[in-house]
Amino acid sequence: MNNRFTRTGILFVLSAPSGAGKTTLREGLRKNADFVFSVSCTTRPPRPGEQDGVDYHFVGRPEFDAMVSAGGFLEYAAVHAHRYGTPLRTVRDHLDAGTDVLLDIDIAGAAQIRACADPAIHTALADVFIMPPTIDELRCRLEKRGTESPEQIDIRIDNARREMAFWREYRYTIASGSIEEDLANFRAIMCAERHRSLRMSPHPDSDPATQQP
Ligand code: 5GP
Numbered sequence: 001m002n003n004r005f006t007r008t009g010i011l012f013v014l015s016a017p018s019g020a021g022k023t024t025l026r027e028g029l030r031k032n033a034d035f036v037f038s039v040s041c042t043t044r045p046p047r048p049g050e051q052d053g054v055d056y057h058f059v060g061r062p063e064f065d066a067m068v069s070a071g072g073f074l075e076y077a078a079v080h081a082h083r084y085g086t087p088l089r090t091v092r093d094h095l096d097a098g099t100d101v102l103l104d105i106d107i108a109g110a111a112q113i114r115a116c117a118d119p120a121i122h123t124a125l126a127d128v129f130i131m132p133p134t135i136d137e138l139r140c141r142l143e144k145r146g147t148e149s150p151e152q153i154d155i156r157i158d159n160a161r162r163e164m165a166f167w168r169e170y171r172y173t174i175a176s177g178s179i180e181e182d183l184a185n186f187r188a189i190m191c192a193e194r195h196r197s198l199r200m201s202p203h204p205d206s207d208p209a210t211q212q213p
Contacts, residue, residue, distance in 0.1 A: 004206045007199040009095035009124060010035075012102045012190065015110050016130035017160030018080075019141040021176050022104060025130065028183040035100035035190075038091055041067065044082035047147055057087075074121070075105065075112035080155055084109070095124050100190075106159075107166045114169070126193045128186065129170035135161060 012035065016022040026037070041057045043064050052058050059067075064083050067073060074092075076085030086103055094101045103109075110127055132138050138160055142153045167173045174185045 003203065005200045005202055007098060007194075007201065008120070009098050010100045010126050010190075010193050010199065011091065011095060011113070011121065011124035012100060012193070013110050013113060013125065013127040014102060014104050014130065014186075015107050015127070015163070015166075015170070016176075017132055017138065017163045018156045019138040019145070019160065020130045020132035021141075021179060021182060022130055024179050025182050025186060026104060028179060029102070029186065035102050036094055038086055038101050038103045040084050040086055040103075040105070041073075042082055042084045044080075044084075074116070075109040077106055077108040077112070079106045079108075080152070080159065092120070095120065100194075107163045107169070111166075111169065123199060126172070126189065127170045128172040128174060128189060129167045130182065131164065131167055131173055131175045132160065133176060 014022065014025075029035075030037075039053065039055070039057055041059050041064060043059060043061050044056070046052065046055070046058050050056065050058075061083070064076075064085065067085065067087075068076060072088055073085035074088040076083060078084075084105070086105060086109065091101050091103075103113075105113075113121060113125060114127070116122065135157060139153065139157055142148060142156060148156065172189050174182055174189075176182055
């Protein structure tokens with residue numbers, strides 16, 4: 001981070017009901033990606049334009065279940081009738097190397113991470129909830145996106161209603177406004193988290209507490 005301190009990586013967990021502007025926020029963050037996006041495994045089929053290994057690792061149910069049995073996921077959940085999971089090894093390797101990781105996961109996955117027994121994960125965690133404007137606005141955005149059937153939109157709206165009740169479980173909540181505002185707020189959270197003493201260690205040869213002025 002600088003030549004006086006090192007630190008371990010931060011696990012930024014971002015949750016938001018679909019249509020809350022999370023994809024646009026991700027795109028904004030990607031422009032100055034001083035962290036890595038975790039690529040989840042999913043049993044959902046790819047949408048047009050989505051790339052395997054970039055947007056998701058698209059896997060079949062048997063492969064997904066085998067990873068669950070092998071303890072290969074940091075967390076996993078069923079969302080909108082499909083399975084989604086965060087590969088554990090990649091996340092741990094990045095955090096141990098001092099690289100920040102961003103997970104875009106649902107509320108059940110975030111709850112599993114908060115309950116995780118691994119102290120390194122606890123220290124790393126910074127969870128953020130994006131609260132969408134209103135249910136009507138959400139429905140409007142999903143209809144405009146045009147990637148889901150009316151039945152799938154109804155499932156997503158029901159899920160959104162349920163998810164919005166969980167905002168207090170998160171360390172941070174961003175009441176979604178314009179994309180610029182959401183991006184600035186998320187960046188401010190990242191900046192503050194990067195200065196938490198908890199994750200910092202002085203370089204052995206430059207401990208500020210023992211240096212002469
Ligand atoms: P989509 O199918 O629209 O890409 O994602 C649907 C939902 O699944 C989103 O809310 C997203 O945050 C969530 N999701 C994506 N990857 C994961 C994951 O690895 N774990 C969990 N728990 N949720 C995920």
